[in-house]
Amino acid sequence: MFRGDTIAAIATPAGIGGIAVIRVSGPGARDVAERVFVPARASSDSGDASGLCPAKGWVSKYGHVYDGSGDLIDEAIMSWMPGPSSYTREDVAEISCHGGTAVARAVLQAVLEAGARIAQPGEFTRRAFLNGRISLEQAEAVLSMINARTERARRAASSFLGGRLGAKVRKAQETIVSLMTLIEASLDFPEEDIPDVALKELADESVRIASLLEEAWRDASRGRILWEGVSVAIVGRPNVGKSRLLNALLGEERAIVSESPGTTRDVVSEVANIRGIPIRLIDTAGMRDSADPVERIGVERARTALKDADVALAVVDGSVPFDRADMEIAAQTPGKHAIIVINKCDLPEELGREDAQRIAAGRLCLKVSALTGEGLDRLEEAIETLVLGDGGRGSNSMGPLPAAGEGGTWINGGHSEIGMGLGREGSELLGMRREDCLRRAASSLRDVARGVEEGMPPDMVSIDLRAAMDTLGELTGETTREDIVDRVFAQFCVGK
Amino acid sequence: MDYDVIVVGLGHAGCEAALACARLGCSTIGLTVSMDNIAQMSCNPSLGGPAKAHLIREIDALGGEMGIAADETFIQMRMLNTSKGPAVRAIRAQIDKAAYQTRMRRTLQCQPGLVVKEAMVHDLIVRDAKVVGVRTDVGDIMSEAVILATGTHLGGRVHMGEMSYESGPDKQPSAVKLGSSLRRHGFAMNRFKTGTPARIDGRTVDYSATKIQLGEDLPCGFSYLGRPGPREQIPCWQTWTNERTHKVILENLDRAPMYTGAITGTGPRYCPAIETKIVRFPDRPRHQVYVEPQGRQDQEMYLAGVSTSFPVDVQEKMIRTIRGLEDVHIIKYGYAIEYDCIDPTQLAPTLESLEIGGLYFAGQINGTSGYEEAAAQGLLAGINAAMRIMRREEQPLIIDRSEAYIGVLIDDLVSKGVDEPYRLMTARAEYRLLLRQDNADLRLTPVGRRVGLVGDERWRRFSAKREAIEAIRGGQEVSDALQEYADEAAEQVEIETKFAGYIAKQRRQVEEFRKLEKWLIPQGIDYSKLTRLSREARERLGAVRPLSVGQASRVSGISPADMMALTVHLKEMAHAERSGEAAKRNG
Numbered sequence A: 001m002f003r004g005d006t007i008a009a010i011a012t013p014a015g016i017g018g019i020a021v022i023r024v025s026g027p028g029a030r031d032v033a034e035r036v037f038v039p040a041r042a043s044s045d046s047g048d049a050s051g052l053c054p055a056k057g058w059v060s061k062y063g064h065v066y067d068g069s070g071d072l073i074d075e076a077i078m079s080w081m082p083g084p085s086s087y088t089r090e091d092v093a094e095i096s097c098h099g100g101t102a103v104a105r106a107v108l109q110a111v112l113e114a115g116a117r118i119a120q121p122g123e124f125t126r127r128a129f130l131n132g133r134i135s136l137e138q139a140e141a142v143l144s145m146i147n148a149r150t151e152r153a154r155r156a157a158s159s160f161l162g163g164r165l166g167a168k169v170r171k172a173q174e175t176i177v178s179l180m181t182l183i184e185a186s187l188d189f190p191e192e193d194i195p196d197v198a199l200k201e202l203a204d205e206s207v208r209i210a211s212l213l214e215e216a217w218r219d220a221s222r223g224r225i226l227w228e229g230v231s232v233a234i235v236g237r238p239n240v241g242k243s244r245l246l247n248a249l250l251g252e253e254r255a256i257v258s259e260s261p262g263t264t265r266d267v268v269s270e271v272a273n274i275r276g277i278p279i280r281l282i283d284t285a286g287m288r289d290s291a292d293p294v295e296r297i298g299v300e301r302a303r304t305a306l307k308d309a310d311v312a313l314a315v316v317d318g319s320v321p322f323d324r325a326d327m328e329i330a331a332q333t334p335g336k337h338a339i340i341v342i343n344k345c346d347l348p349e350e351l352g353r354e355d356a357q358r359i360a361a362g363r364l365c366l367k368v369s370a371l372t373g374e375g376l377d378r379l380e381e382a383i384e385t386l387v388l389g390d391g392g393r394g395s396n397s398m399g400p401l402p403a404a405g406e407g408g409t410w411i412n413g414g415h416s417e418i419g420m421g422l423g424r425e426g427s428e429l430l431g432m433r434r435e436d437c438l439r440r441a442a443s444s445l446r447d448v449a450r451g452v453e454e455g456m457p458p459d460m461v462s463i464d465l466r467a468a469m470d471t472l473g474e475l476t477g478e479t480t481r482e483d484i485v486d487r488v489f490a491q492f493c494v495g496k
Numbered sequence B: 001m002d003y004d005v006i007v008v009g010l011g012h013a014g015c016e017a018a019l020a021c022a023r024l025g026c027s028t029i030g031l032t033v034s035m036d037n038i039a040q041m042s043c044n045p046s047l048g049g050p051a052k053a054h055l056i057r058e059i060d061a062l063g064g065e066m067g068i069a070a071d072e073t074f075i076q077m078r079m080l081n082t083s084k085g086p087a088v089r090a091i092r093a094q095i096d097k098a099a100y101q102t103r104m105r106r107t108l109q110c111q112p113g114l115v116v117k118e119a120m121v122h123d124l125i126v127r128d129a130k131v132v133g134v135r136t137d138v139g140d141i142m143s144e145a146v147i148l149a150t151g152t153h154l155g156g157r158v159h160m161g162e163m164s165y166e167s168g169p170d171k172q173p174s175a176v177k178l179g180s181s182l183r184r185h186g187f188a189m190n191r192f193k194t195g196t197p198a199r200i201d202g203r204t205v206d207y208s209a210t211k212i213q214l215g216e217d218l219p220c221g222f223s224y225l226g227r228p229g230p231r232e233q234i235p236c237w238q239t240w241t242n243e244r245t246h247k248v249i250l251e252n253l254d255r256a257p258m259y260t261g262a263i264t265g266t267g268p269r270y271c272p273a274i275e276t277k278i279v280r281f282p283d284r285p286r287h288q289v290y291v292e293p294q295g296r297q298d299q300e301m302y303l304a305g306v307s308t309s310f311p312v313d314v315q316e317k318m319i320r321t322i323r324g325l326e327d328v329h330i331i332k333y334g335y336a337i338e339y340d341c342i343d344p345t346q347l348a349p350t351l352e353s354l355e356i357g358g359l360y361f362a363g364q365i366n367g368t369s370g371y372e373e374a375a376a377q378g379l380l381a382g383i384n385a386a387m388r389i390m391r392r393e394e395q396p397l398i399i400d401r402s403e404a405y406i407g408v409l410i411d412d413l414v415s416k417g418v419d420e421p422y423r424l425m426t427a428r429a430e431y432r433l434l435l436r437q438d439n440a441d442l443r444l445t446p447v448g449r450r451v452g453l454v455g456d457e458r459w460r461r462f463s464a465k466r467e468a469i470e471a472i473r474g475g476q477e478v479s480d481a482l483q484e485y486a487d488e489a490a491e492q493v494e495i496e497t498k499f500a501g502y503i504a505k506q507r508r509q510v511e512e513f514r515k516l517e518k519w520l521i522p523q524g525i526d527y528s529k530l531t532r533l534s535r536e537a538r539e540r541l542g543a544v545r546p547l548s549v550g551q552a553s554r555v556s557g558i559s560p561a562d563m564m565a566l567t568v569h570l571k572e573m574a575h576a577e578r579s580g581e582a583a584k585r586n587g
Ligand SMILES: Cc1cc2nc3c(=O)[nH]c(=O)nc-3n(C[C@H](O)[C@H](O)[C@H](O)COP(=O)(O)OP(=O)(O)OC[C@H]3O[C@@H](n4cnc5c(N)ncnc54)[C@H](O)[C@@H]3O)c2cc1C
Pocket: A496, B008, B009, B010, B011, B012, B013, B014, B031, B032, B033, B034, B037, B038, B039, B040, B041, B042, B043, B044, B119, B120, B121, B122, B149, B150, B151, B152, B153, B154, B169, B175, B178, B194, B195, B196, B271, B335, B336, B337, B362, B363, B364, B365, B368, B369, B370, B371, B374, B375
């Protein structure tokens, strides 16, 4: 069995959510737990001779977490899962404290002081895998399950919805559900005294909620930067192959690739799985001065994206002679987190070695071909090193600690073993899903209004309203079809 | 063995089941407590409305009987929801109750391969987890399969005010022994309740104080076999309760079994007794009441909207406060009936018991309510029982939620279960726009043909309509030979075109849905060993035994984490199997 040292991480996304879980795994987990956690009413638990962390069986205890100097940090629940019946097959302690970044970090700090080291992203899952706890397929299944657009993972997502955003979404949902109830009652019970749906009002309401959701969506994407993880900006002159590189790293066609310079007008952002780390790749509009206003906006956004990014890939076309612009762009990337990518190495080399070195100015410089895939391996490796190594961490907009360790609580608030395998990927995908849901719901609502405008009957319009409702339901984990039926009966006196 | 199939009960479920079995070549016997209650409409003498008309059309498209019988015997027909869109448009008809029963009884009696008998079934005969016959008051009858369609008779108990006695509907005997037999065979049961209003003498209604509701001359009926013959339609009459009615009700609540605790069964929310309506919706100043004729030859009128179990004196007093009914004479009083039904999650999507082979359940015994719901289940149970006997090598008929309301109904029953008498609504169908009453034939007639219930005439008409649709789609004139179908075909094409965007959306949703439906779960799986699942999930899944991951996700009490654990397990199993095979090959 793989025996590592003792690792710890915050297992819940930082920032939002009511509860944060700090997970500790390894031979020292018991020591760590006993050092930081004091159960309440320990004396009345006298029948429990095995103590806080018995050798067999899972236990959960309520108590308090103290830091190294004996100061109280928070009240908490400590769950003890001794190996091999834990997720990693090692001894695992999980401390659930109040959410909120400050508290969670203080607890993690205390845990680290008590002898654990900070876990790398994916490390819990790696241990579980190494110890034969889960198969590779399992991890895949777990991820594909999150991806599956089904009613499920939403409950998870709902934990992110505790705050202001959550209130907004829930209000929107409530309004939609009421509208839906009115429609369904009138469609299913035409012989009862139920007023027909006022379509005009329905359209107005839909537009209003759509705006609300769009606003929430913008909020969400802003908030996401807090906990999402690493972003990598791809910069370079037009036509050096940024879009193609992004696609190559993603492994799928996403950004527009074209022969005419400047086609990638806006910032395209996608999450790639690079060596198991979810990394947000940001492809920027070709950076150059342009008269086209749309393109200029794109360039502006590219600069911002570059500023916010943790790592920059400065792409240079190796099949054309040296251009000062390449050097200028590369110079704009913050020193130690940039990789200079000399692209198109499948073509005859025009850019001399010296030129390349001038552009790189001492930074890591790699030759690749986005077209053939040559050199991409090394590029991925370099990104991984930057992100996981000290260099990457220090620049992280989340501060000195990684925000997400291994996802855990999102599944069902606790210690479902299977739920622990999500890691960073889990929180990442959920964040994206959250935005995606908001966007889709808003767009369905706009379809409702459009349908009404085009004179569509209520049964048609209801399809889009239903889609909006289901989409928000995915997010909050609330409201199913059955709820509408219930509401119809609660609100209307129907039937003979 | 005496017969291939025994159908117990000849209500709406039993009639369809018996006919389907016989028509598919099984020697079939239908048992009923009384020949007089065959296809009886124990409540309103009407069929159709949203979701229910859809069901009748689907039954018809598959080769069932209800639509044809309704078209022959209706006395009023209307189209509801005409302005609300094609998905919810629905035919509703008043039926001549007696004529309908006579018509159905004749159909049963003329059906080759089918006999009927008056007999009270007391017990099932089960051998090696397989049903082999039934015990009745007139002796044992042996068979390959049994379909139970006993309606509200199981453990029936009627309530009327202070009075309460063991009885089936309409003073028929309650099937007490069969109920305990099912319990003994291990079936979990629910106790539900339903009720019916008083029937009045039509001569004593002051029609001038009511609002008339006339029938319409529709271009179609329920059945796809052609437009029903012309006839004189009979009106219904609308009136309303008022404050005085409500006062009588509120003053007498202490005598309503609903509120005295005498009734413990769960009643349907969509069909509340008038006393429940007043209590639950105290702000409503009035509730509508329809006086519905029960038939051409009948002065007895049905009083829709005032179902009740008050004692007779309160019923008299209450009804007489209603405008137009001041001097009314009551022929039969309203009553509530409590009855046992099985928890339908004990059934496979074929409506066969998961525990006892060859035993099928259909109709109200499964916790549903409504004639159409019963008939639809009867048809499916009949088809599957017959296929089990005659065509073992073929897959049974399972219709999914994206194909028909029948699929929605059965999936809801066997996956989610019921906690009140279940009524179908269009709101329950995710893909409502695709499941229209105007295209049930296009959806299901090919299925019915394959099964063997769609005869040549129906098939000819269906093919002709399809041809006409093709012609219009291709921008051609509809040929003279197909003129009869021109309007219907034009309607299809118009809907397809006008709502193309919406239809495309729903089709995409269906594709998503099918992905999980197609992910099948091996049936031997032992859920108790899947320790990653919560205990509740293990129990629920073990009981329901879903066929697919999609069905599993709809089982009540299954959490997202459970689904995740289940899919992981399925992948592991598939993987183990693959590597096992590889090992075999190599070794
Ligand atoms: C009082 C009352 C009120 C209702 N109100 C409504 C309503 O408002 N709305 C609505 O949609 N639906 C209502 N219904 C329900 C509707 O009538 C039923 O859902 C439908 O008729 C059920 O059909 P079925 O074929 O399952 O059973 P049924 O039509 O009840 O037929 C049962 C058959 O089984 C036979 N049988 C029973 N036990 C035995 C036995 N042991 N041996 C042999 N034969 C047996 C009987 O003779 C009968 O032929 C009501 C029913 C009742 C009784």
